[in-house]
Amino acid sequence: MNRKILSLAIPSIIANITTPLLGLVDTAIVGHMGSAVYIGAIAVGGVMFNMLYWLFGFLRGGTSGLTAQAYGAGNRQECSLVLYRSLMVAGDVGIAMILLQWPLGWILQQFVDPDPSTGMLAGRYFTILIYGAPAVLGTYALSGWFLGMQDSRMLMVTSVAINVVNITVSLALVYGLGWQIEGVACGTLVAQWVGLGIGIFLLRRYGIKSPAWHSILDACELKRFFKVNTDMMLRTACLIAVTVWFTKTGASQGAVILAVNTLLMQLFLLFSYMMDGFAFAGEALAGRYVGARDFNSLNLCVKRLFIWGAAWAAVFTALYFFGGEGFLALLSSDKEVISSSREYYLWAVSVPFAGFAAFAWDGIFIGATLTRQLLLSMAVSMAAFFIIYFSLSNLMGNHAIWLAFIIYLFLRGALQTLLYYRHKWK
Numbered sequence: 001m002n003r004k005i006l007s008l009a010i011p012s013i014i015a016n017i018t019t020p021l022l023g024l025v026d027t028a029i030v031g032h033m034g035s036a037v038y039i040g041a042i043a044v045g046g047v048m049f050n051m052l053y054w055l056f057g058f059l060r061g062g063t064s065g066l067t068a069q070a071y072g073a074g075n076r077q078e079c080s081l082v083l084y085r086s087l088m089v090a091g092d093v094g095i096a097m098i099l100l101q102w103p104l105g106w107i108l109q110q111f112v113d114p115d116p117s118t119g120m121l122a123g124r125y126f127t128i129l130i131y132g133a134p135a136v137l138g139t140y141a142l143s144g145w146f147l148g149m150q151d152s153r154m155l156m157v158t159s160v161a162i163n164v165v166n167i168t169v170s171l172a173l174v175y176g177l178g179w180q181i182e183g184v185a186c187g188t189l190v191a192q193w194v195g196l197g198i199g200i201f202l203l204r205r206y207g208i209k210s211p212a213w214h215s216i217l218d219a220c221e222l223k224r225f226f227k228v229n230t231d232m233m234l235r236t237a238c239l240i241a242v243t244v245w246f247t248k249t250g251a252s253q254g255a256v257i258l259a260v261n262t263l264l265m266q267l268f269l270l271f272s273y274m275m276d277g278f279a280f281a282g283e284a285l286a287g288r289y290v291g292a293r294d295f296n297s298l299n300l301c302v303k304r305l306f307i308w309g310a311a312w313a314a315v316f317t318a319l320y321f322f323g324g325e326g327f328l329a330l331l332s333s334d335k336e337v338i339s340s341s342r343e344y345y346l347w348a349v350s351v352p353f354a355g356f357a358a359f360a361w362d363g364i365f366i367g368a369t370l371t372r373q374l375l376l377s378m379a380v381s382m383a384a385f386f387i388i389y390f391s392l393s394n395l396m397g398n399h400a401i402w403l404a405f406i407i408y409l410f411l412r413g414a415l416q417t418l419l420y421y422r423h424k425w426k
Contacts, residue, residue: 026188059089
């Protein structure tokens with residue numbers, strides 16, 4: 001079981017580690033432009049796209065779970081049909097985002113409510129990068145399908161290619177042509193479309209044949225597809241609410257606190273993308289064992305995933321405690337931002353142990369398509385987050401948002417543990 005987990009997790013980790021690396025490089029590029037407002041603009045622009053793209057994250061997670069279960073049941077035709085349904089939805093939604101970019105951009109920026117200078121730069125970032133929407137969503141669908149087919153290597157190749165292109169083009173445009181934040185946006189846009197092209201090319205090794213449209217649009221299977229993905233979408237909406245409020249709270253306290261929270265959240269993202277490698281392994285294996293009705297192997301997989309998760313939490317806690325402040329200095333040369341971050345640093349150090357269980361369970365629940373339980377645990381945890389924040393914000397200031405975030409992570413894992421062991425497998 002450990003070999004199976006690692007064979008899926010290691011390529012996923014390699015793929016995932018490039019994602020926070022990309023965010024770190026973008027933050028580092030704008031962090032050396034001489035003003036905290038550039039860091040804030042990247043944070044606000046990123047949140048605007050997160051609100052759009054994360055809501056459709058089911059195109060990866062839902063596709064992964066449904067494909068893995070079809071794979072476990074030996075139904076290769078259904079594997080192909082899940083892929084085509086996901087790509088169809090991805091294309092339609094991506095085009096709609098481009099057509100509605102002006103009202104979407106205005107609404108999203110009004111919601112985040114940054115200061116005028118930050119908002120202007122974030123708006124320029126958004127109007128360029130929105131044209132990558134079909135590519136991003138299509139890549140979500142392809143990534144989930146590769147994972148469901150127990151092949152995280154294809155996910156690794158696609159993700160690494162996207163991030164290498166992104167970093168290379170962004171650096172060339174910013175430092176070579178002096179495009180500033182427009183250069184970062186254009187670099188990301190080019191990489192998104194290159195990534196989709198690479199993913200489609202990699203499908204050739206599976207010998208996928210185009211199924212008939214009546215099979216893709218089968219009413220019974222579409223109902224199941226949208227039932228699973230509606231739960232996933234609502235769960236993601238809860239996650240977005242927490243993430244957006246975190247950034248909105250920082251933005252309301254000025255450019256320095258926004259920059260501080262953005263830098264410290266890079267530590268959370270670095271750990272989360274590492275843990276997601278094991279969560280992805282959980283998706284693939286849990287879906288496979290549920291599809292094959294092999295519940296003994298499923299329970300063994302759960303135990304092994306938690307051992308790996310606890311080990312990684314210990315490693316990252318040690319790394320952050322002893323070397324994290326030096327790491328932050330690499331991301332920004334703004335002395336005021338670095339100095340202010342020290343007051344909140346221990347909150348970021350506590351993230352690994354507070355959150356590793358939630359990440360592990362997320363993968364297992366997605367693979368087993370326990371999406372209603374996944375939604376329930378997220379909704380309760382989100383409610384706790386807002387109750388804690390609004391109860392303590394006047395007393396604790398920015399510390400309140402960090403305390404609420406840590407409890408939110410811990411509660412997700414605790415509730416999922418309860419729900420998993422109460423579930424009656426059929």
